Amino acid sequence: MGKLYLGASILLLIILTALLGPLLSSYSYHETDLCWKNSAPSLQFLCGTDELGRDLFVRICMGARLSLFLGTTAACIDLVIGAIFGSVAALSGKKVQTVMLRKLNILSTIPYLLLATFLTLLLGPGTGTILVALTITGWVSMARTVYAQITKLKSQEFVIAATLMGASNYHLLRYHFLPHMLDNMIITTTLTIPAAIFTEAFLSFLGLGVQAPLSSLGSMADAGILSLRYHPWHFFFPAGTISLLIFSLHLLADGLQQRREPC
Amino acid sequence: MLIHLLKKSQILLLSLWIVITITFFLVHSIPGDPFAQDLPLQQEVFQAMRRHYKLDQPLHIQYLYYLKNVCSGNLGPSMRYEGQTVQKIIFSTFPISCRLGLQSLVIAIYGGIVLGTIAALNRGKWQEKLILFITTLGISMPSFILSVLLQYLFSYKLNLLPVGRWGNFEQTILPSLSLALLPMASITRLFSSSLRDVLKKDYIVTARSKGLSSLRLCLYHTLPNAILPVLTYLGPTIAHILMGSFIIEKVYAIPGLGQWFVLSISNNDYTMTLGLTLFYGTILSISLILIDLLNHWLDPRLRHG
Numbered sequence: 001m002g003k004l005y006l007g008a009s010i011l012l013l014i015i016l017t018a019l020l021g022p023l024l025s026s027y028s029y030h031e032t033d034l035c036w037k038n039s040a041p042s043l044q045f046l047c048g049t050d051e052l053g054r055d056l057f058v059r060i061c062m063g064a065r066l067s068l069f070l071g072t073t074a075a076c077i078d079l080v081i082g083a084i085f086g087s088v089a090a091l092s093g094k095k096v097q098t099v100m101l102r103k104l105n106i107l108s109t110i111p112y113l114l115l116a117t118f119l120t121l122l123l124g125p126g127t128g129t130i131l132v133a134l135t136i137t138g139w140v141s142m143a144r145t146v147y148a149q150i151t152k153l154k155s156q157e158f159v160i161a162a163t164l165m166g167a168s169n170y171h172l173l174r175y176h177f178l179p180h181m182l183d184n185m186i187i188t189t190t191l192t193i194p195a196a197i198f199t200e201a202f203l204s205f206l207g208l209g210v211q212a213p214l215s216s217l218g219s220m221a222d223a224g225i226l227s228l229r230y231h232p233w234h235f236f237f238p239a240g241t242i243s244l245l246i247f248s249l250h251l252l253a254d255g256l257q258q259r260r261e262p263c
Numbered sequence: 264m265l266i267h268l269l270k271k272s273q274i275l276l277l278s279l280w281i282v283i284t285i286t287f288f289l290v291h292s293i294p295g296d297p298f299a300q301d302l303p304l305q306q307e308v309f310q311a312m313r314r315h316y317k318l319d320q321p322l323h324i325q326y327l328y329y330l331k332n333v334c335s336g337n338l339g340p341s342m343r344y345e346g347q348t349v350q351k352i353i354f355s356t357f358p359i360s361c362r363l364g365l366q367s368l369v370i371a372i373y374g375g376i377v378l379g380t381i382a383a384l385n386r387g388k389w390q391e392k393l394i395l396f397i398t399t400l401g402i403s404m405p406s407f408i409l410s411v412l413l414q415y416l417f418s419y420k421l422n423l424l425p426v427g428r429w430g431n432f433e434q435t436i437l438p439s440l441s442l443a444l445l446p447m448a449s450i451t452r453l454f455s456s457s458l459r460d461v462l463k464k465d466y467i468v469t470a471r472s473k474g475l476s477s478l479r480l481c482l483y484h485t486l487p488n489a490i491l492p493v494l495t496y497l498g499p500t501i502a503h504i505l506m507g508s509f510i511i512e513k514v515y516a517i518p519g520l521g522q523w524f525v526l527s528i529s530n531n532d533y534t535m536t537l538g539l540t541l542f543y544g545t546i547l548s549i550s551l552i553l554i555d556l557l558n559h560w561l562d563p564r565l566r567h568g
Contacts, residue, residue, distance in 0.1 A: 106278045108499065110286065111543045113509055113521075114536065117528040121293050198405055205407050205510065206525065225411055225514075229419060239408040247403035254399065 004255025010248035014241070018064035027055035041233055048233045050223070056233070060241050063217040066210065067197045067245060070127070074134040074196040075189050081135070082142025083185065087177070089143070090150035091169055101147075104140055112137060120208040127210055130203060134196045145188045149181045183260050190253035194246040201242050217242045264559070264566070271555060275548040279541065283333070286540045287326055290533050297342040297531045316342055329534075333541065339534035343527075349538035352523065357542075359429060360507030360519035366435060367443035367504055374443070375450025375493070382451065383458035394451065401448030410441035410514045427515040438515045442508055446500055450493055458489040487561045494561075498554040502547035 022028075032052040041048040048056050089100040116133045123129040153159055159176055167176075203209045204218030217238045224235030298304060298312045313319045317328055332339055338349035382394040404412075417437060418426040425434045461467065462485065470484050507521035520539075527535035559565050 102274075102278065106281055106285075109278055109282045109544050109547060111506070111524055111540060113524045114286075114528060114540060117525050118289060118293065121295075121528060194403070201405055202407065202510070205405075221408065221411075228411065228415060232415070235411060239411070243400075243404045243408060246405075247400060250399050250403050 002255075003251045004259065007248045007251025007253075007255055010244060011252060014064060014245055014248065015068065018061045018068065021061035022058050025055065025058050025061075027058050030054070040231075041237075048231070048237070050220075050234055056220075056237055059215040059220060060217065060238055063215045063220055063238060064241055064245065066127070066214070066216050067200055067242070070130060070134065070200050071193040071197040074131060074138055075192040077131075077135045078139040078142050078192050078196075079185065079189055082139040082188075083146050085139065086143040086146025087150055087173060090147045090154070091173075104143060107137055107140060116203055116208060120203075125208060125211055127214075130200055130209055133203060133208075134199055138192060138196060138199075142185070142188050142192065145184055146181060149184055150177055153177055153180055183256075187253055187256050187260075190249060190256060194249040194253075197242065197246055197249075217245075267559075268552070268556070271552055272548075275552065279544045279548065282544050283330075283537060283541055284326075286537055287329065288322075290528070290531075290536050291322060291325075293528070293531060295531045297533065316340075329537065338538040338541070341532055341535050343530045343532040343535070349534050352535065353520065353538060353542055356507075356518060356520040356523065359517060360512070360521060361505050363435060363438055363442065363511075363517065363519065364501075364505035364507065366439040367446070368501065370439060370443040371446040371450060371504075372493075372497075374447045376454055376490075378447075378451040379454030379458060382455040383462065386459065391455075394455070398448040398451045401444050402452075404444075406441060406445060406508060407510045407514065409444055410438070410511050413437050413441055414514065427517070429515075429517045429519075434515075438511050438517060441511050441514075442504060446504065449496060449500075453492050453496055454489060457492045458485065461485055461489045464488075491558065491562060494554050494558055498551045499547065501550040501554075502543065505546060505550075506543055 032054055033049075050056055050059070085100065089097055092100075115136065119133045119136070120129055123132065153176070159172065162172060162176055200209065200216065201218030201221070204216040205222045207219070207222070209219055210216045220238035221235055221242065224231075224233075224238060227234050296313075296318075297316075298309055304312070310319070317325055320328070329339070338353075341347045341349055341352060344352070378394050378398070382391045385391050414426060414437060417424045424437055428434055467480070467484060470480050475484075507517075507519040509521035509525055511517070512519040512521040523535065524539055526532075527539060
């Protein structure tokens with residue numbers, strides 16, 4: 001139980017800071033001030049400044065906003081596509097089922113890095129491209145979860161009874177499968193968000209992500225590595241924020257799972 | 264058994280073919296040309312280069328030509344690096360990534376099973392809580408952060424290990440650790456939860472009341488049953504780790520295979536991209552088949568069911 005609350009409170013703290021921080025600070029994320037470049041963390045600049053004199057705290061907040069936005073949006077898209085694909089695969093005939101499942105496997109055979117680089121070249125780097133890159137394979141785990149759950153439930157007696165009474169597929173989904181799957185779907189979604197944030201940071205780290213002056217946690221960490229020896233805060237603050245964000249979401253998912261299986 | 268194996272490899276070959284087809288048309292749809300990037304070439308030279316690599320032919324002819332080459336085991340020349348064939352590049356960089364990957368796999372599997380066992384046997388005590396906390400931290404930290412952190416701590420601050428590059432054993436320690444931590448954390452979590460379930464089963468109680476020694480109990484009854492979920496996880500992970508991580512090779516300046524995945528696409532090096540996809544797909548298929556065989560060997564229900 002402690003995990004759930006700990007995770008939720010860290011997450012809430014990050015969200016509030018990311019939303020309110022830039023409003024309360026007198027600096028903006030893109031304004032440069034070369035008089036103050038590379039300042040160490042102090043009361044004036046909570047996380048120090050970067051090599052162009054931009055306030056790192058505000059930039060980290062903007063990066064966290066972006067990560068949270070991309071993470072939740074990608075998770076919602078994954079949820080919709082995955083749930084539809086999974087339920088259609090589970091409820092259709094044997095042939096369609098085989099084709100759809102094979103499609104899932106093929107998608108996971110293409111090296112992800114290749115796919116992401118390819119998308120960036122084709123669509124140009126930017127927030128939209130990252131969203132496409134996140135969702136193009138992200139929905140697979142949700143589809144697998146939904147498929148496995150429905151296949152398991154399909155042989156249960158109450159479902160057979162409902163089918164015999166002439167329930168349509170829609171009725172089955174809405175009133176029999178969904179209530180049973182909801183827990184699992186929520187947990188998978190809480191795991192999709194950190195995976196998406198993780199991937200976004202990874203892509204930005206490779207330079208395939210959002211472009212300056214917009215800030216993302218991954219690209220800030222990437223830039224921070226260059227000055228690690230002399231200005232380590234350039235790396236450690238954004239890197240710490242990513243890890244803490246993902247950590248809190250994992251704690252949340254763990255807590256939810258424990259609550260469902262209290263044994 | 265043999266029939267099962269044949270069926271399985273048939274499906275894998277089919278999906279390899281589909282993947283190659285998709286990738287072929289994808290890479291050719293990227294704007295740009297392998298030879299149009301550096302200084303502009305003379306028109307005649309440019310045309311001659313295109314003719315040499317058969318890029319002036321219609322796409323479907325190129326596709327058939329490529330397939331024919333692949334079937335005879337020839338992945339073609341690299342379009343960017345003169346005098347290099349795709350095979351040469353893959354076989355000169357893969358051993359490096361492979362060695363790094365194998366070292367990490369050993370650390371990850373050994374560490375994961377030991378930590379998972381400790382966590383499962385000390386349910387509710389501080390050991391379990393500590394291990395669960397560390398593993399949650401482990402899966403939360405992206406590999407690029409972890410590898411830079413390790414480098415900063417052990418090389419810059421403590422001066423214990425070399426910063427990077429590839430050569431002697433000391434230089435492999437940090438990259439192997441950075442690569443191993445994430446799978447180790449996942450294996451620990453999977454193994455501890457499955458071991459906990461297995462220990463509650465009736466057949467364990469029976470075996471114990473028969474008076475079996477704990478070593479025998481562990482080797483013949485607990486381990487084979489508890490390891491099954493870990494094997495399923497390991498299938499794709501093995502391929503993924505052996506292919507080398509772009510990030511870790513970048514951070515530690517290791518000349519491995521990982522960087523080529525990004526380089527080949529941004530260079531429009533069609534044959535290299537296709538060769539890499541095919542190679543990755545083959546390694547993935549082999550590790551999936553091996554894991555499947557192992558599963559069959561450990562789980563009689565699969566053999567006779």
